[in-house]
Amino acid sequence: MSKVYYPYSEFKSDLKVLVQKIDKEFDAIIPIARGGLSIAQMLGEYYDLREVYAINTIGYNDTQKLDEVKVFNIPDLQDAKTVLIVDDIVDSGDTLVEVLKVLQKQYPEVTFYSATVFYKPTACIEPTWWVKEPKGWIEFFWSEDLKS
């Protein structure tokens, strides 16, 4: 698959598109770490929401396609009614599906939405809001810019 560098300037433009699409309000934003961290920081500032609580996932097998996703560092959502989960990309969809499953089980009274920049239509789940399809393997600025 071809590699496509994704600079901050494009990220900023895409987040402006994303916030135009998002037509709900939230009590908290949950970034899936690490991919969703920068997005969550910018959306938290945009919506003036201090309630940005990260969650972690790890695949059972680190070297191959991840069949099983473990979710941990689950934030305290006892005061939240509506929550936005954010990540950089929904690729297979396995991570988002598992995060939603774990959160909905622990917080059945909370309504969860999801937002990503990239979404692959072959994924097993579609985020509530997304901006575009990836055209190749995305090399995000946060992965690349300290190397050069």
Add this chain to the structure above:
Amino acid sequence: MSKVYYPYSEFKSDLKVLVQKIDKEFDAIIPIARGGLSIAQMLGEYYDLREVYAINTIGYNDTQKLDEVKVFNIPDLQDAKTVLIVDDIVDSGDTLVEVLKVLQKQYPEVTFYSATVFYKPTACIEPTWWVKEPKGWIEFFWSEDLKS
């Protein structure tokens, strides 16, 4: 105090300086949300560390100088020996002091270091590594760039 816009390009340069200063290795990076989220994402990628676990703080009084800081969503550090706490700025230092206090109490066997981009010499604590002093009120790109 004069406002100083802090663009992504400068942030990237400053993080390159920061990683040159950092002369330890870590098992985990803990961003203080929201300020440390983007830094932690980039450092996590740079050090190839998936263990990026955010922590939250809130002041007891949201509208004035915060006298008391509550720390919550404390991550699971049971497998970590050395941990880097990151934030955008150490201003008064109250937040970093309280985060360190809470983490050291819960994980007395863990060694904690800290890194920020900005540090005010009038703060009550100096991060282990930092890049520069703020010359005015910093308007970070993550706060500003979706507004325009």
